[in-house]
Amino acid sequence: MTIDSDTIRHLSEVSVSVELETEDMTLNIGPQHPSTHGVLRLVARVDGERAFDVQPVIGYMHRGYEKLAEVRTYAQITTIVNRIDWVSGYANEIPFIVACEKIMELEVPPRAQYIRLILTEMARIASHLVFMASYPLELGAASPLFFALRERERVLDLMESVTGGRFHPNFNRVGGVKPAYGSGSQTRKIVQDLPAGFYRDARAAMDRVLEVCDELENLVGGNEIIHARTKGIGVIPAEVGASFGLSGPNLRASGVDLDLRKVEDYLPYGDFEFDVVTGTNGDCYDRWWVRLNEIRESTRIVKQAIDGIPSGPIQAKVPKVIKVPKGETYVRAENPKGEMGYYLVSDGNNGPYRVKIRSASFSNISILPWVLEGVLLPDIIAIMGSLDFVLGDVDR
């Protein structure tokens, strides 16, 4: 068979377009959506299942806490700060109170320090257990939720027995902690700080938490589909993470060995033996794994603290009206979500002149446009969930 020149010319003119030109769709994920942890809004431009541009829109939860803090006294501000990251309310109070004490140059009694430390670690366990509960749910597995939340309830009960509050304890005072709720005789001036049976219950709860960690490691970490959904997804290299200001478990999952509990001295972490958990790949699975093992490390710290808790007063001597002398300081702490810091400026009155809150989630989600570029729609949810943010912590 021969092809004449006409046919050849015709064939050369035919161009076949294999790429279909399709319009892209703008998909609003949130502010009302099951997986945005509240009122985060993502504006995603999607082409089928692939999102090539995702922009987070924040501010739906802005409550103006920095401004509110300027018109309140120091004692009132603790009620505000534990509403920033409500999943670990207790841990938010610590850096603020420590900042006040630092300017006042107060020496906090060791027992109060230990109580603060125990409750902070319990807040960390509770917060990470919420992540352990919600993250598999975002990947479609409903059952781990109940196991994780069951043990979280145990920890929250303990916190409630000490502070009187499950989410918003408002337990710290400048120079110490509040006497325990409903315990001790007021008339005899003997103030009991921890409720009866706290040590025993806390040890039992820590054992149960460790058990549920093993359970979750089997149920979630041992699941092939979870591996397929999270390994190699949402990889954040250490340098990129650091340049976006990531902190806490999200940064440690990328292999950065930075834990403010080891670096700073806001609580006596130096007395205890614990490891900083770091991941290697910086993907969603590592972020899950790091948090799981941080729960284990936290139970270690709590157990050591219970064994070694000193006796003594729980409140330093402070004047009736707290006035922080003129000065400014920045105190940062390792919160469950990452680095939380307060820049406190005092002009010598009974309320601060200015408080700048550096919250972990705000910096953590700043990486979303970078890490969500070109991922699949289900991966948006998987990556977003793995960053473990709380909207109150983003918007303040």
Place this chain on the structure above:
Amino acid sequence: MIADLLSNFWVALVAKLLLVALAIPLIGMVVGFGEMKLSAKMQARVGPYFAGGRWGWAQLLADGIKFFQKEDLIPRDADKPVFKFAPVVVMMGTVALFVVIPWGPGLIFRDLSVGIFYALAISSLTTVGVLMAGWSSANKYSLIGGLRAAGQMIAYELPLVFSALAVVIMAGTMSMQGIVEAQIEAGYPFVILQIVGFVIFVIASLAELSRIPFDLPIAESELVMGYLTEYSGFRFLFFFLAEFANMFSMSAIAVTLFLGGWYLPGIPADALEYLGPVILVVKSLILVFAMIWFRWAFPRVRQDQLQSLAWKWLIPISLANVILTGVFKVVL
């Protein structure tokens, strides 16, 4: 007297309609209640407890009544006729599937000579309804859900058909009763030689039913509620019941193809007349249990993983299974 009455066409029609209208919601409710209670057991919960006085047996009845009381919301921009018709299409596929399920010797609505072919064809009608729901809702999440359902159906219909085809080769017939009888004649359920086919059939029917790990069309955490997002009230109830009834009917078909259907060795032939339905229901409920078990133990796969599982693994394996079965059938 009753026989006279039933010989009247219209009386018989009404009786049949009532039977279908009661039986399918009943099956749906039994499966749904099982799901509620089993998931509760798996998650350290109690589950339904108060409705009906004991074990909350009336929970789904109460839910059903609640759905009827709800306002029937239709989005303003929705394609109204399609939106209204979609739940009916889904329910139609479900009801039509029950036509060819053999409940016992001689107990079948219609023993079609193309029984299994009909069953596989009519079961995809459900997906058409889902696609209609997703398209007409005027909601982007619904649209993505509907398109995912369509993609899923195309991918998983093939392994479903191929694994059923191997059974048809072994039985030498496409009639559902014929397949059961072939298994009785052979003396063993086909699952023994068709274990690969059985596994593929169950996986593919999970995807057909869009149950976890393949519930991408709904994908609560991604697509809010997928194609169901805009549905409420009794239209939602239709989808809900159809899902559970479909779980049962797909299991019944799997039981018929692979597990001997209504037959159990050792039971005399005349007793099978009455015990046949019981045996079929028990066998099916075992498969339904497995589906519920998967639902609460597994996370969801991603769309590309779902597709690659179908095209790279299930279809080649089921094709090889068909070829092997054919070769053995000819050689032996």
